[in-house]
Amino acid sequence: MAYLVQLQKQFDDYRASLFNEGFLDDQFEQLQQLQDESNPDFVVEVVSLFFQDSERLLNELATSLDQQNTDYRKVDAHVHQLKGSSSSIGAQRVQRVCIAFRNFCEEQNTEGCLKCLQQVKHEYTLVKNKLETLFKLERQLLAARGSSFV
Amino acid sequence: MEVMESDHVHHAIEEQQEQQHFHVLAVDDSLIDRKLLERLLKVSSYKVTCVDSGDEALKYLGLVDDDVDKNSPASSSSSSSPQSPAQDGLKVNLIMTDYCMPGMSGYDLLKRVKGSSWKDVPVVIMSSENVPARISKCLEGGAEEFLLKPLQLSDLKNLEHYLLKPLHHSCQSNIISDIAAEDDGVDSSDDNINNDIIDSKSSSSSSNNNNSIINKRKAVSPEPSERRPRAKGLAVV
Numbered sequence: 001m002a003y004l005v006q007l008q009k010q011f012d013d014y015r016a017s018l019f020n021e022g023f024l025d026d027q028f029e030q031l032q033q034l035q036d037e038s039n040p041d042f043v044v045e046v047v048s049l050f051f052q053d054s055e056r057l058l059n060e061l062a063t064s065l066d067q068q069n070t071d072y073r074k075v076d077a078h079v080h081q082l083k084g085s086s087s088s089i090g091a092q093r094v095q096r097v098c099i100a101f102r103n104f105c106e107e108q109n110t111e112g113c114l115k116c117l118q119q120v121k122h123e124y125t126l127v128k129n130k131l132e133t134l135f136k137l138e139r140q141l142l143a144a145r146g147s148s149f150v
Numbered sequence: 151m152e153v154m155e156s157d158h159v160h161h162a163i164e165e166q167q168e169q170q171h172f173h174v175l176a177v178d179d180s181l182i183d184r185k186l187l188e189r190l191l192k193v194s195s196y197k198v199t200c201v202d203s204g205d206e207a208l209k210y211l212g213l214v215d216d217d218v219d220k221n222s223p224a225s226s227s228s229s230s231s232p233q234s235p236a237q238d239g240l241k242v243n244l245i246m247t248d249y250c251m252p253g254m255s256g257y258d259l260l261k262r263v264k265g266s267s268w269k270d271v272p273v274v275i276m277s278s279e280n281v282p283a284r285i286s287k288c289l290e291g292g293a294e295e296f297l298l299k300p301l302q303l304s305d306l307k308n309l310e311h312y313l314l315k316p317l318h319h320s321c322q323s324n325i326i327s328d329i330a331a332e333d334d335g336v337d338s339s340d341d342n343i344n345n346d347i348i349d350s351k352s353s354s355s356s357s358n359n360n361n362s363i364i365n366k367r368k369a370v371s372p373e374p375s376e377r378r379p380r381a382k383g384l385a386v387v
Contacts, residue, residue: 027300034189034303042189049182080250084278085182088300 011137028090076105171197177247204254249277264292272312
């Protein structure tokens with residue numbers, strides 16, 4: 001029983017830290033409100049879509065910015081998509097970098113764009129790790145709860 | 151012949167069950183946003199059809215030009231477009247569309263819909279960007295509302311205001327009176343209610359056999375006694 005309490009605390013604390021450190025914002029809470037017994041994996045599914053989509057976009061961005069004559073409209077379109085999807089799942093820090101990124105696109109500032117690309121990759125990797133850890137802790141907690149009722 | 155008849159009855163029942171939920175056509179090029187919107191709508195008890203572009207939305211509504219049809223392969227129907235039910239009887243109560251989409255924008259879709267036989271269907275436009283000029287343009291173009299993404303459950307509560315009547319493409323109106331009698335039916339069936347009140351008052355003063363709509367009207371303004379906080383169990387000595 002003590003183990004269960006410990007797991008719960010670990011999960012709760014970790015989750016709280018993600019919000020406190022700005023990795024996630026209120027939109028992530030909204031996602032959890034949409035999850036229920038009929039759709040128990042909703043959050044994981046949407047977040048997985050976000051991972052897939054982001055990886056695709058980051059690759060496109062790297063390619064687009066590697067061209068001789070950068071097509072900034074294309075770069076901006078990709079960043080706009082990434083901004084939208086990160087906003088939709090509550091990945092606040094990724095979203096914020098995207099906002100700065102778009103400003104550099106508008107100025108057609110290559111150096112600024114390249115810096116933002118590095119930064120957004122970094123933030124994406126961080127939030128991906130955090131979310132994967134969160135889901136793992138949740139699975140452990142659910143498994144422990146399940147077995148404690150044997 | 152008997153087999154066909156029971157099939158017909160089965161379909162009629164299914165269709166009626168479908169008709170009891172408002173049907174929303176959701177248009178967004180982002181898969182994540184489509185998934186979110188679909189879930190938001192389903193949780194709010196709406197029936198949802200999602201498409202990924204304005205073109206697909208027009209196809210679904212049967213508004214595609216003949217020229218376009220002639221160019222596409224005769225036998226194929228694209229796997230990405232939903233099963234389009236027969237035009238007659240297709241019911242869409244609300245269209246929700248993203249503004250920024252490649253190809254046809256949400257605004258373009260709005261104009262096309264407003265210039266078609268579906269012009270009475272309310273259209274709501276969504277966008278991640280808060281651009282006042284864009285918002286005015288959409289509202290002036292006939293959009294019912296402009297919502298900022300990401301959408302939340304509370305945003306959907308407001309949608310109920312536009313969804314009083316199901317709008318059938320072929321103008322069937324059987325369901326209209328059924329739905330009007332529910333919940334917010336007070337306004338649309340005012341005359342009937344007044345008649346009922348008068349009738350019951352004249353028959354007996356304490357009659358409780360009024361229909362539920364009358365009780366709801368009474369419940370709107372709480373009696374003064376209810377406004378006083380209830381005494382707690384423990385008395386403060």
